[in-house]
Every structure is written in C-alpha cells, then in structure tokens.
Amino acid sequence: MALAIDDSCINCDMCVPECPNEAIAMGRKHYQIDTDLCTECEGFYDSPTCIAVCPLDSIHRLKGT
Numbered sequence: 001m002a003l004a005i006d007d008s009c010i011n012c013d014m015c016v017p018e019c020p021n022e023a024i025a026m027g028r029k030h031y032q033i034d035t036d037l038c039t040e041c042e043g044f045y046d047s048p049t050c051i052a053v054c055p056l057d058s059i060h061r062l063k064g065t
C-alpha cells in the first residue's frame, strides 16, 4: 500500500493513535507511514482514517498506486 506523509506535517500526533496497524511512526523530520504495515485501513474503515483525521491534509496516496 502506498500512502505518504509530506513535509507539511506538524507532528500533531492526531493520526498515530488512529492507525489500526501501528504503521505511523516518527521519521527524521515528521511522522512517516511504513508501507509494509499500512493496509489503507482495509477491514477497519471504509477509507484511510489517517487522511480523515489529519488537520493539514498532509497524507496522500502516492501516484500510480
């Protein structure tokens, strides 16, 4: 799965506890999504819940996926 957090992330922590797969962790500058763990919330939510809770629209699907 391919979701990514961009540089607009302010590390507000909103998305981290919402992820059912613990796929979001702090990277070098801001939170990042482990694409091996992210299932785009399949089986838990109808759409990626991290995108829904992010106040800054910092999480995006990568192009071509």
Ligand code: SF4
Pocket (backbone or CB within 6 Å): 003, 018, 019, 020, 021, 022, 023, 024, 033, 037, 038, 039, 040, 041, 042, 047, 048, 049, 050, 051
């Ligand atoms: S889409 Fe769902 S599984 Fe993937 S990082 Fe976001 S909250 Fe976690």
Ligand code: SF4
Pocket (backbone or CB within 6 Å): 005, 008, 009, 010, 011, 012, 013, 014, 015, 016, 030, 031, 053, 054, 055, 056, 057, 058, 059
């Ligand atoms: S909710 Fe958005 S701004 Fe907050 S930590 Fe997650 S990606 Fe960053």
